[in-house]
Amino acid sequence: MKHTISLKVNGESYEIDVQSETVLLDLIREKLDLTGTKDGCRSGECGACTVMMNGVPVNSCMVLAVEADGSEITTIEGLSKGEELHPIQKSFIEKGAVQCGYCTPGMILSAKALLDRNNDPTSEEVKKAIRGNICRCTGYQKIEEAIMDAASTMRGDEK
Numbered sequence: 001m002k003h004t005i006s007l008k009v010n011g012e013s014y015e016i017d018v019q020s021e022t023v024l025l026d027l028i029r030e031k032l033d034l035t036g037t038k039d040g041c042r043s044g045e046c047g048a049c050t051v052m053m054n055g056v057p058v059n060s061c062m063v064l065a066v067e068a069d070g071s072e073i074t075t076i077e078g079l080s081k082g083e084e085l086h087p088i089q090k091s092f093i094e095k096g097a098v099q100c101g102y103c104t105p106g107m108i109l110s111a112k113a114l115l116d117r118n119n120d121p122t123s124e125e126v127k128k129a130i131r132g133n134i135c136r137c138t139g140y141q142k143i144e145e146a147i148m149d150a151a152s153t154m155r156g157d158e159k
């Protein structure tokens with residue numbers, strides 16, 4: 001069955017026809033062509049498809065597009081301002097937290113959701129925020145360092 005939904009993605013409003021079974025991940029990647037959101041396990045296990053929905057990180061493979069009706073979505077494409085990367089993106093690059101990069105967009109969105117509500121997290125809070133995001137490459141240490149570094153930048157700490 002077809003439904004027409006309205007939502008905002010990265011600040012832009014859309015009205016889109018979707019099927020009852022369409023998941024948010026496919027809406028984002030296929031209908032909006034925002035392929036920064038990665039398609040991994042499609043079963044809620046890996047976190048590669050993480051986006052923010054009304055400020056909360058969600059696995060977009062587990063959210064029906066109709067459930068996102070009326071919501072505000074942020075994907076990795078919504079973080080930079082033109083050529084200017086978001087501080088979390090910069091820290092991931094500077095701290096060597098990106099290897100194959102498959103987990104990175106989802107990891108960064110989980111980190112952003114954390115830092116938006118808590119700009120001075122403990123390392124335990126960082127670990128908890130990204131526990132749904134699987135990385136096969138980095139061993140997590142550099143990712144945690146990058147998130148702590150971004151938090152420091154976002155607080156305006158002297159470096």
Ligand code: FES
Pocket residue numbers: 038039040041042043044045046047048049050059060061062
């Ligand atoms: S693709 Fe959604 S959790 Fe793995």
Ligand code: FES
Pocket residue numbers: 097098099100101102103104134135136137138
């Ligand atoms: S950088 Fe490769 S899966 Fe995380």
